[in-house]
Amino acid sequence: MRFGNIMSLVFVLSLFLLLEVPKSCIAYDYFSFPQTWPKGYCNKQIDEHKTFHCPGKIPKKFIIHGLWPQPSQQAPNGSLLVEEDLKPVEKELGLDWPNLIGKNFIFWRSEWQAHGVISEAQFPKLEYFKTALHIYKQNDLLEILTKEKIVPKAKEVYSVTSVLEAVKKHTEHDPQVVCYTDSKKNVSALYEIRICLTSNATSYRNCPNPHGSCGDGNLLFPK
Numbered sequence: 001m002r003f004g005n006i007m008s009l010v011f012v013l014s015l016f017l018l019l020e021v022p023k024s025c026i027a028y029d030y031f032s033f034p035q036t037w038p039k040g041y042c043n044k045q046i047d048e049h050k051t052f053h054c055p056g057k058i059p060k061k062f063i064i065h066g067l068w069p070q071p072s073q074q075a076p077n078g079s080l081l082v083e084e085d086l087k088p089v090e091k092e093l094g095l096d097w098p099n100l101i102g103k104n105f106i107f108w109r110s111e112w113q114a115h116g117v118i119s120e121a122q123f124p125k126l127e128y129f130k131t132a133l134h135i136y137k138q139n140d141l142l143e144i145l146t147k148e149k150i151v152p153k154a155k156e157v158y159s160v161t162s163v164l165e166a167v168k169k170h171t172e173h174d175p176q177v178v179c180y181t182d183s184k185k186n187v188s189a190l191y192e193i194r195i196c197l198t199s200n201a202t203s204y205r206n207c208p209n210p211h212g213s214c215g216d217g218n219l220l221f222p223k
Contacts, residue, residue, distance in 0.1 A: 028069035028118060030205055031197045033135050034178075035062040038100055039152065039222045040191030044180040045101070054100045062141040064097035065192065066111040067132040067201075069118040078117025081109045085125045089133060096136050097129075122200070131201050141193055144170045145221075152223035157187060160214045163221075171195055176207040179214035182222075188213075189220040 038061075042054035083105050086093060099107035108129070116128045123131055145151065148166035150158050160177060167175040178192035196207040 028071070028073070028199060030070050030199055031119075031201050032068045032070050032176075032194050032207065033132070033139075033197060034065040034068070034192050034194040035136070035139070035141050036065045036100075036192050037062055037190055037222070040180070040189055041100060043182065043189065043222050044191050047180060047183055056100075058100070059098065060142075062193065063100075064132055064136050066115055067119075067128065067135070068115045069199075070196075073118065075114055075117050078113075078120045079125055081112040081116075081125055086129060088126065089129055092133055093129060096133060135195075135197065135201065139170070139195060141167065150221060152221045154223045155185075155220075157218040157220050160188075160211055160216060160219050163190070163193075163219065164210050167193060167195065171204040173204040174206040174210040176210050176212045177214045177219070178212045179219055182220060185220065187218065187220050188215055189222050190214070191222075 038054070038058045042058055045054065046052060083090075086105075086108065093108065094104055097108065098104055112125065112128070116123070116125070119128065145163065145166050148162070148169070150163060150166055163177055164175060173196065175196070176194040177190060178194065179188040179190055181187070182189040194207055194212075196205050197203060198205050
């Protein structure tokens with residue numbers, strides 16, 4: 001091959017690499033993996049008058065909300081998610097990552113567009129959802145809390161610290177709890193727990209602001 005042809009090839013390859021930089025160099029420090037407590041979420045919607053009920057049967061387990069690269073940032077243009085992309089895991093997603101107030105795929109697509117595309121260079125579409133399902137299987141929050149005698153109750157409250165410590169006992173790192181205010185009982189009520197993982201999603205790390213919106217007092221674990 002002549003020298004001129006070699007230089008042309010080098011130029012083309014260099015241009016190709018430059019075009020890939022914006023996608024491959026998207027920066028995020030870690031993942032937040034939020035799991036929603038369905039009863040708390042549905043009660044929150046009612047309390048805030050967003051909806052009067054969650055249609056269908058409410059799961060009696062924590063469910064996946066998403067897998068969020070952090071710190072939060074504007075999602076770039078990435079691959080569009082279509083239903084065919086998730087066929088291999090559709091049934092599993094329907095059980096562990098359901099939409100409580102609408103069609104499942106609409107929820108999955110919105111999570112991909114808002115969060116998934118940020119880590120697409122590392123976790124392409126199917127891999128992103130498989131990774132979330134794998135993390136979920138390793139972190140059964142209801143089982144983790146039950147082991148520490150923290151179970152859903154209609155009236156009994158638990159200290160926020162006890163909930164954080166129960167999850168930390170499992171992950172050895174600080175989680176984050178998220179609450180809403182139950183206006184009838186005038187108490188913070190749990191609707192989400194988030195664990196945090198390193199940027200490759202293989203190890204736990206501390207979440208910032210563990211007490212989240214729950215404060216330093218007590219919380220209700222809605223039944």
